[in-house]
Amino acid sequence: MTRELHLSVALGSAGPRSAAHWTGLVQLAELGALDFVTLDDSLDPADGEGRLDAVAVLAHAAARTSRIGLIPTVTTTHTEPFHTSSALATLDFVSEGRAGWLVDVSTTEEAARAVGRRDPAPDAELWAEAADAAEVAARLWDSWEDDAEIRDAATGRFIDRDKLHYADFDGPHFSVRGPSIVPRPPQGRPPVAVALDAQGRDARWELASQYAEIVLLAADSAATAREARTELLSRAGRDDLRVLISVGVTETRDALPELLADWHADAGTDGFHLVTTSPTEELPAVIHDVVPALRARGLFRATHTGHTLRDHLGLARPDSRYAVRTEAAL
Amino acid sequence: MSASTPAGRKQVHLAAHFPGVNSTTVWRDPGSRSQIDFSSFQHLARTAERGRFDFFFLAEGLRLRERKGRIHDLDVVGRPESLTVLNALAAVTEHLGLAATVNATFNEPYELARRFASLDHLSGGRAAWNIVTSSDAFTGENFRRGGYLDRADRYTRAAEFVEVARALWDSWPSGGTPLTVRHSGPQFDITARATLPHSPQVHPVLIQAGDSDEGREFAARTADIVFTRHGTLEAGRAFHADVKGRLARYGRTPDQLKILPAATVVLGDSEAEAQERAAHIRRQQVSPQTAVATLENVWGRDLTGYDPDGPLPDVEPVPDGELAQGWAHMADRFGIAARWRALAEEKHLSIRELAIELTARQSFIGTPGSVAAAMDEHVQTDAADGFILVPHLTPGGLDEFVDRVVPLLQERGVLRTEYEGRTLRDHLGLGRPAPRPEEAV
Numbered sequence: 001m002t003r004e005l006h007l008s009v010a011l012g013s014a015g016p017r018s019a020a021h022w023t024g025l026v027q028l029a030e031l032g033a034l035d036f037v038t039l040d041d042s043l044d045p046a047d048g049e050g051r052l053d054a055v056a057v058l059a060h061a062a063a064r065t066s067r068i069g070l071i072p073t074v075t076t077t078h079t080e081p082f083h084t085s086s087a088l089a090t091l092d093f094v095s096e097g098r099a100g101w102l103v104d105v106s107t108t109e110e111a112a113r114a115v116g117r118r119d120p121a122p123d124a125e126l127w128a129e130a131a132d133a134a135e136v137a138a139r140l141w142d143s144w145e146d147d148a149e150i151r152d153a154a155t156g157r158f159i160d161r162d163k164l165h166y167a168d169f170d171g172p173h174f175s176v177r178g179p180s181i182v183p184r185p186p187q188g189r190p191p192v193a194v195a196l197d198a199q200g201r202d203a204r205w206e207l208a209s210q211y212a213e214i215v216l217l218a219a220d221s222a223a224t225a226r227e228a229r230t231e232l233l234s235r236a237g238r239d240d241l242r243v244l245i246s247v248g249v250t251e252t253r254d255a256l257p258e259l260l261a262d263w264h265a266d267a268g269t270d271g272f273h274l275v276t277t278s279p280t281e282e283l284p285a286v287i288h289d290v291v292p293a294l295r296a297r298g299l300f301r302a303t304h305t306g307h308t309l310r311d312h313l314g315l316a317r318p319d320s321r322y323a324v325r326t327e328a329a330l
Numbered sequence: 331m332s333a334s335t336p337a338g339r340k341q342v343h344l345a346a347h348f349p350g351v352n353s354t355t356v357w358r359d360p361g362s363r364s365q366i367d368f369s370s371f372q373h374l375a376r377t378a379e380r381g382r383f384d385f386f387f388l389a390e391g392l393r394l395r396e397r398k399g400r401i402h403d404l405d406v407v408g409r410p411e412s413l414t415v416l417n418a419l420a421a422v423t424e425h426l427g428l429a430a431t432v433n434a435t436f437n438e439p440y441e442l443a444r445r446f447a448s449l450d451h452l453s454g455g456r457a458a459w460n461i462v463t464s465s466d467a468f469t470g471e472n473f474r475r476g477g478y479l480d481r482a483d484r485y486t487r488a489a490e491f492v493e494v495a496r497a498l499w500d501s502w503p504s505g506g507t508p509l510t511v512r513h514s515g516p517q518f519d520i521t522a523r524a525t526l527p528h529s530p531q532v533h534p535v536l537i538q539a540g541d542s543d544e545g546r547e548f549a550a551r552t553a554d555i556v557f558t559r560h561g562t563l564e565a566g567r568a569f570h571a572d573v574k575g576r577l578a579r580y581g582r583t584p585d586q587l588k589i590l591p592a593a594t595v596v597l598g599d600s601e602a603e604a605q606e607r608a609a610h611i612r613r614q615q616v617s618p619q620t621a622v623a624t625l626e627n628v629w630g631r632d633l634t635g636y637d638p639d640g641p642l643p644d645v646e647p648v649p650d651g652e653l654a655q656g657w658a659h660m661a662d663r664f665g666i667a668a669r670w671r672a673l674a675e676e677k678h679l680s681i682r683e684l685a686i687e688l689t690a691r692q693s694f695i696g697t698p699g700s701v702a703a704a705m706d707e708h709v710q711t712d713a714a715d716g717f718i719l720v721p722h723l724t725p726g727g728l729d730e731f732v733d734r735v736v737p738l739l740q741e742r743g744v745l746r747t748e749y750e751g752r753t754l755r756d757h758l759g760l761g762r763p764a765p766r767p768e769e770a771v
């Protein structure tokens with residue numbers, strides 16, 4: 001039997017075009033039944049026309065789409081983990097379960113001085129902090145058990161407070177008490193994504209193996225991709241990890257379906273993340289040419305069969321860690 | 331000016347407040363729906379737009395309230411992050427302004443200025459920021475900065491925050507190149523280039539909601555709107571006169587700052603029916619458990635043993651009883667307790683009856699005709715420039731108001747029948763700020 005692949009697209013970062021422009025691109029990706037789109041972001045100065053906040057753009061697109069997964073980049077170096085967790089939980093609510101989080105850090109002098117709270121730090125330190133932010137987000141998303149809201153008129157209680165939990169995270173860069181101000185999001189925890197290079201074994205790998213459910217892998221051959229995936233899974237000690245190989249669309253458009261099919265067979269990875277440099281031009285080609293060609297080979301679904309990003313990726317909805325603990329104690 | 335009709339009547343500015351996480355919001359009613367699903371936000375926003383409101387408003391609280399060291403469980407709890415919801419609402423509304431309450435203590439100007447500019451771009455000029463300064467160590471436990479700021483420092487931080495945000499919003503003219511903003515002050519020391527050129531409003535509309543002298547001064551100097559609790563005719567006029575009287579000092583005119591009190595409305599086909607419904611809603615808002623909790627907040631001690639349908643506690647308040655966290659600080663507990671006791675004795679009220687009597691009083695109760703007339707009177711006699719309506723039910727709490735009162739306000743010529751402008755500044759009759767891009771050194 002043919003192993004189906006997962007397909008997503010990187011839209012780059014969002015210049016301040018009309019909202020309709022970005023929504024139109026996300027709708028087009030949805031038409032192709034892609035798993036998700038990613039939208040880059042950072043706190044660095046923007047070249048050219050500028051850069052909109054990625055969570056904002058995808059929240060806007062969420063209200064005009066119904067199936068496609070929405071994964072904004074949110075950086076962790078100069079932001080508050082508490083706000084980040086709330087914003088992503090909210091993106092999951094407004095999209096009814098389609099949010100993810102592409103974790104990144106801010107390495108530049110410019111971003112550090114624009115925020116003005118700290119000096120630039122070495123990569124390893126920044127990624128260790130990002131892992132702490134992912135830990136905090138996961139705890140906060142779990143901090144309301146799914147059935148915490150009871151609306152019990154007899155006792156006058158809206159919630160069962162035994163089902164709300166403190167995150168109580170204490171790390172070198174921040175501590176967060178919790179619980180979340182946002183109830184548990186539809187997906188339980190919006191899946192975390194990390195971009196990795198198959199060649200390097202840098203500080204991102206630690207975060208990826210512990211927290212990521214989606215890895216966007218840059219690899220120069222099917223063999224290195226296969227190796228990287230094997231190592232990731234063994235480091236992670238779990239199989240709920242989808243590894244998508246990042247592929248540029250520009251150079252290879254015509255040969256793309258063939259290339260993807262071969263790599264998919266050889267690398268043993270889960271699919272591809274198509275990186276556009278000019279989404280307005282390249283996305284129509286992906287949806288109207290590449291996707292049908294993959295379908296013809298039996299490699300890609302005709303329509304979305306589920307509703308949430310987790311459904312598309314075949315990732316189970318996690319229980320709250322606190323709920324598990326309560327049951328174990330019984 | 332669009333602010334007055336040929337007859338010279340002031341326009342009534344209306345806003346819709348999404349029901350909050352407090353006992354005003356009734357969750358026991360069969361009509362009460364989700365406080366968190368997007369469909370609820372969409373329903374209320376579209377209702378407000380149908381009623382030609384100026385804007386939709388979201389409050390903020392950055393830590394769940396606690397009582398006696400545990401999460402407060404009697405009220406609706408759980409809210410989304412405001413800016414993310416508003417960006418989604420921008421896609422399903424066309425004219426409605428979109429206001430987010432965001433704290434100036436637990437955020438940094440570069441990031442927040444950018445998030446508001448993004449909302450203004452994506453909504454085509456409909457963003458507003460309610461700048462709040464509430465900060466205590468309790469809330470600080472969720473943030474890097476931790477701790478808290480005392481009252482004086484809160485407003486100096488807020489003022490410096492807005493100064494930096496404005497410099498960033500101004501710094502990139504459309505079609506031009508971004509200038510570098512350099513700022514060095516007690517709170518912020520930054521060198522930054524904005525990531526976005528001018529948004530349609532250049533600056534989002536700024537709202538202020540503090541009541542202290544510092545708060546009022548900050549509003550007079552900085553804000554486009556004041557959100558206040560001074561909702562009666564007398565208190566409203568006094569507040570209106572006080573705040574508008576401060577504007578001249580900053581070279582501003584009275585119509586550059588709109589005063590919008592929070593207001594609740596209960597309608598009936600007759601005055602008697604409206605009064606009955608109002609009483610019913612108050613009973614829903616003050617459950618027996620909520621009544622005891624209301625007293626505990628003043629007494630500063632555990633009163634669980636007391637019968638809500640019985641007399642007031644015979645014990646005295648505890649001066650520094652830290653029973654509740656996340657509520658406004660309660661000054662003069664003994665004074666309040668003494669007044670409550672006197673009232674209960676005079677009117678023979680139980681704990682719950684007293685709580686009903688004292689809390690959650692609705693602002694406008696009556697027939698659609700009398701409510702429209704009363705609102706108009708408040709505005710024409712300078713007790714307010716309009717209202718931020720706080721419904722008690724999610725999400726249908728303003729349906730009836732929009733169906734029955736809005737047409738009467740429109741007949742009176744004090745509420746638009748169609749939106750005339752595109753941006754929230756247009757709706758409010760505020761000019762577009764003149765950006766002053768400059769390389770500050």
Ligand SMILES: Cc1cc2nc3c(=O)[nH]c(=O)nc-3n(C[C@H](O)[C@H](O)[C@H](O)COP(=O)(O)O)c2cc1C
Nearest residue numbers: 389390431462463464539540541542545557558559
């Ligand atoms: C009508 C009204 C609404 C408010 N809403 C909020 C809110 O949603 N979130 C918040 O943190 N503070 C809120 N506040 C608190 C104020 O913004 C302010 O921080 C507080 O009143 C202390 O300032 P002051 O000493 O000037 O009154 C509100 C205040 C008022 C009067």
